[in-house]
Amino acid sequence: MTKIDDKLVEHFQAQTLPSDRIELILDASRSARRWRFAPAYAVAAMLLLAVVVLAHQRSLVTQRTSLALREAAMNHVTKLQLDVEANGIDALQSGLAELPFDIELPDNPVFAKLALLGGRYCTISGNLAAHLKFSDPESQQQYSLFVTPYAGNLAEMESNTVEMSGIAVNLWRENDIVYAMAKAAP
Numbered sequence: 001m002t003k004i005d006d007k008l009v010e011h012f013q014a015q016t017l018p019s020d021r022i023e024l025i026l027d028a029s030r031s032a033r034r035w036r037f038a039p040a041y042a043v044a045a046m047l048l049l050a051v052v053v054l055a056h057q058r059s060l061v062t063q064r065t066s067l068a069l070r071e072a073a074m075n076h077v078t079k080l081q082l083d084v085e086a087n088g089i090d091a092l093q094s095g096l097a098e099l100p101f102d103i104e105l106p107d108n109p110v111f112a113k114l115a116l117l118g119g120r121y122c123t124i125s126g127n128l129a130a131h132l133k134f135s136d137p138e139s140q141q142q143y144s145l146f147v148t149p150y151a152g153n154l155a156e157m158e159s160n161t162v163e164m165s166g167i168a169v170n171l172w173r174e175n176d177i178v179y180a181m182a183k184a185a186p
Contacts, residue, residue, distance in 0.1 A: 066162075068125045068180065073167040075122050075131055076144040076182035082118035082133060092119050096130055101149045103130050106172075106179050114143060124148050124180060146180040 017025075084095030093103050096119055103119075105111050114134040122131040129148035136143070150173055161170040168185040171178070 069162050069169045069171055070164055071124055072144070072146050072169045072171070072180035072182045073164040075146065076142075076167055076169075077165075080120060083120040085118040087116050089116070092116065092130075092132065095119070096121060099128065099130055101147075101177075103132070103147055104177060105145075106174050106177075106181075111145075113137075122146065124178070127151070141183060144180075144182040146182075148178050150176045150178050 084092055086092040086095055089103055089105065093099075096103070098121065111134070113136065115137050117133040117135055119130050119132040122129050124146050127148045129146050132145040132147065134143040134145065135141070161168065163169075163185045166185050167182050169180060169182045171180045173179070
């Protein structure tokens with residue numbers, strides 16, 4: 001090294017910062033380190049919030065489905081009188097003229113062997129529905145079929161089959177119609 005280099009090194013080694021300036025630099029460094037993970041914390045918080053919201057929505061769907069199934073089971077066992085006695089869908093449709101939808105039977109071969117007794121107005125999850133009563137001519141077992149349009153709070157229900165208080169209830173959707181069928185559990 002040359003003499004000038006030595007002199008420069010000595011000069012800068014002799015320089016010192018005041019202690020309050022050193023503290024400011026250290027505080028700034030600590031603060032910068034603390035905020036270094038802020039984006040990661042924000043992403044983690046958003047993911048946690050999304051999980052909580054999805055879990056809550058899933059819980060609501062399950063609750064709504066459970067309530068609809070329970071409502072169908074309760075309507076099946078009630079001995080409320082039919083609003084219309086009919087042995088065909090056309091006669092039932094004209095008798096339940098206040099329904100804002102057409103009654104369609106589901107694509108299920110079991111209904112071909114059942115005898116339609118009639119129907120009445122009811123609700124499923126707050127939606128106007130038709131409650132159709134059927135009887136099996138061989139076993140005399142009673143069936144209830146609930147028919148309502150697929151909309152509103154029914155839009156997110158899950159297909160499900162459960163047994164409640166001795167009643168087997170099946171909930172499903174075909175096209176734009178939600179069906180619930182109830183019968184005595186085997």
